[in-house]
Amino acid sequence: MSTQTPILAADKLSVRYGSFLALSDVTLSIKPNTIHSVIGPNGAGKTTLFHALTGRVRASSGRITLDGRDITHVSDDKRVPLGIARSFQVTSLFQNLNVRENLRLAAQGRTPLQALAPWRGVNPRDNALAVADEVMERLELTHVSDRAAGELSHGQQRRLEVGMAVAAKPRLILLDEPTSGMGIDDVEAMKALIRDLGRDHTVLFIEHNMSIVMNISDTVTVMRAGRVLVEGPPAVVRDDPEVRRAYLGNMITGDIA
Amino acid sequence: MNRASLHFLLAALIAIALPLFMRSGTLASEVLIFAMAAAACNLLLGYTGLLSFGQGIFFGLGSYAAGLTLLHTSLPLALALVLSAITGAVVATGVGWLSIRRQGVYFVMLTLAFSQFFYFLAYTFKDITGGDNGLLNIPRPAIGPFSLGDSWTYYGFVAVLFLLLFAALQRVASSTFGRTLLAVRDNEERARAIGFPVRDFKITAFAISGAVTGLAGALHALLIGVAPLSNIEYHMSESILIMTIIGGTGNLFASVLGAGFYVIVSDLLSSIWPRWLLLLGGLLIVVALFMQKGLWGLLERLVEALPMGRKSSTKSSIEAPIQPESQGRGI
C-alpha cells in the first residue's frame, strides 16, 4: 500500500451533450482531507465535471469510485447519503421557503426516507433543525433565519447556497464557484470558510479567484476544453508554462471574471 | 392559535353552518364530499406542483368500488369505504408512477390520457359498471346503530368523515413529508441534489391523494345511490381541478372554499340559466389573471382591509413569501 486510497476518483470520465463532448477522458483523484481546486477558462467543463461526479449528469463513459467503490451508476440523490454534497454555480435554492427550512431540508436529505413518513411531524428537537441552526450561525445567516431565500441579498444567497452543501454534513464537499458575484468582504469570509471546511471535510472547489486558489489549495487541477491540462501543488501549477499560456495569461488581461 | 388549528376550526364551522343555511342535505353533503376531493387535489397541485387531470379516475373508481361491494357482498359500509380508498390509492400509485416519468406538459398529457383510458374502460365493461346508465340501486346500509337513510343523517356521517380526513391531510401537509413536497414544488432539481428521491415523494403524494379522492367518490355514490359514468368522466377531473384552483392552492382550507363555491353556485345557476358554465369559465380567467391565490387570497385581503384585521395583516405579509423574481436554476 504505497498510496492512500483516494476518497473520490474519476477514471477516463467523459460526458457528451448530444454530439458535443464536454468532458473527455478526465482522470482525477481526490485525496482525503485535502483542499483540491479546479480552475480553467469558462466552458472548460468544470461544472460538467461536478455534474458527473455528483450524478447530476450521466457519464457517457468512464468510472467514478468513492472510497474504491464504484458509484458510476448510483443516482444523484443516492450519492448524498454516501457523503457527497455540492453547491451550484448558479444559485439554486428553495426560493419560497425560509432560510432555516432550506437548511433543515438539506440536513434531512442525508436520511431522506425518514421524511417519507407522512405522519411524522417536525420535532423542535429534530437533529436536522439543530444542524440548520449550526450552519446558519457558521454562515452568519441567523439574523435572516425566517426570511424566504428568494428575498435575501445576492451575497446572502451565495452563502446559503454553500450552506446547503455544508448542512448535509458530507465527507466530500463540492463547491462550484462559491465566490461568484460576491463583494470583497464576502469573498474574504468565503475564503476563510473554505479553509475551515478543509479541516473536517475533503473539499473540491471550482474558483476563478487566484488568490484563493493559490493560498488554500493542496492540489490544483487545470482544465481546458474538457480535458485536464495540468495537475499539481499551487506553486508548480503557477509556474507551468502551458498554464500561463492557456489560462493565467488570459486572466491578467481580464478575460476571466 | 396556529394556522392549522385556525383552518380546522373554519372547516368545522362550515360543516356546522351548512345545515343551518341549506335546504337540501344532499347538496350540503356534496359540498363536503367535493371539499375532500379538492383538498386531495391540492396536495398534488399546491404542495407538489403536479397538475393532475387524473383525479376523476380515482373518484369514479371509488364510486364503483363502493357500489360493487355493497351490491354484491354483505360487507359492512365501513369496509366498502376502506376498499374504495384502497382502490383509489392503488390506481393513483400506478397512474402517478407512470405519469411522473415526464415533466410539465407531458406529465399533464399523460394524466389526461389515463383519464380517457379509464373512462373507456368503465364504458366498455358495461356488465360491471352499468355503462351509460351507471351502477344503479346502491344501498346505503346503517353504520353500527345509526341508520343513514335520512339525507341529513347521512350529512352528519359525511361531515364527521370530512373533518377526520381534513385533519389527517393537514397532518400530512405539515409533516416532514409535506414540507419536502413544498421543496419539490419549489425546486425539484435542488431537492434531488440534497438527497431526496423525488419520484418516491411524488408517488406517495399520488397515493394519498388517490385514497382520499376514492373515498370521496364512494361517499358520492352512496349519496345519490348510483355510481354514474360521469363520476369517472374527464369532466369530473376538470371540475375537481377548477374547485381547487378557484379556492386557491396555498392551503388545504382554500379547497373547501373552492368546492363550496363551485357546488353551490352550480346548483343556483344551473336552474336559472343552462349556460352558466360560461360564467364559471369567465371566473376561472379572472382567477388566473388577477387573483392567483383564489378565493382564499380574496378572503385574506378582505380581512386585512378590516380595521381590526390590520394587526394580523402585518404578520401575514411576513409569513406569505413574496414571489421572488424567478432566478436561473443550477445548470
Ligand SMILES: Nc1ncnc2c1ncn2[C@@H]1O[C@H](COP(=O)(O)OP(=O)(O)O)[C@@H](O)[C@H]1O
Ligand atoms: N446542458 C448542456 N447542453 C449542452 N451543452 C452544454 C450543457 N451544459 C454545458 N454545456 C457546454 O459544455 C461546455 C462546458 O460547460 P461547463 O461545464 O459549464 O464549463 P465551465 O463550468 O468550465 O465554465 C460549454 O461549452 C457549455 O456550453
Ligand SMILES: [Mg+2]
Ligand atoms: Mg461552470
